Amino acid sequence: MFKNIDKVIEVITPLVHARGDELVDIEYVKENNQNYLRIYVDREPNGIDIDEIATLSESVSEQLDLINPDPLPDPYILELSSPGVERPIKTEADWCKAKNDYVHVGLYKKINGQKSYEGTLLDYDMDKIILEIKIKTQQKKIAIPRNMIANIRFAIKF
Structure with a gap:
């Protein structure tokens, strides 16, 4: 197909x-x-x-x-x-636009007890992404291997 x-x-x-x-x-x-x-x-x-x-x-x-x-x-x-505001991130152009933007990441397996994260995409390469997440009142950076990502899309921050 x-x-x-x-x-x-x-x-x-x-x-x-x-x-x-x-x-x-x-x-x-x-x-x-x-x-x-x-x-x-x-x-x-x-x-x-x-x-x-x-x-x-x-x-x-x-x-x-x-x-x-x-x-x-x-x-x-x-x-x-239209793919809408929360469009999936698929192409290299999407990844470039997503850098320093708020995203939702769905995972194949849990990392630190969670199967999804939302935060600011600080950086990415072929192997991993760096996401800045908020835990209670503190900001924390987390590295997520790209092969663990089931889906990633732009998200709206509330």
Whole structure:
């Protein structure tokens, strides 16, 4: 299936970028016996609105219909949307934006008795991230191995 999604990405990326938008993520999933092609787009600095998404959705749909052979021959529902404020951190550009920002980290296994953390992403490399977390009234730095991270996303600090 990745090969098919790669073809979709190849076709829609220039279309998305030509509008000044960013392709954040794409997924092809089956839910309740229905296939969904979900495409998440964003625009800096203030995000993308619903009218812009609707216009882009029409253009993307037209381009997908022109691909031959069809990379997604089974019927599917196309969904375009913004990833929202708490978007996942996946690409190198996302990681750059996330540095010094507040993030939520979900782990595969507990570290110090916890399976998730929220804090400021101070630094990162291929092996680990450095997160500044608050424990009661004190700030503490914690190193989390990247291979322990199940997911990481931007978060809203309360």
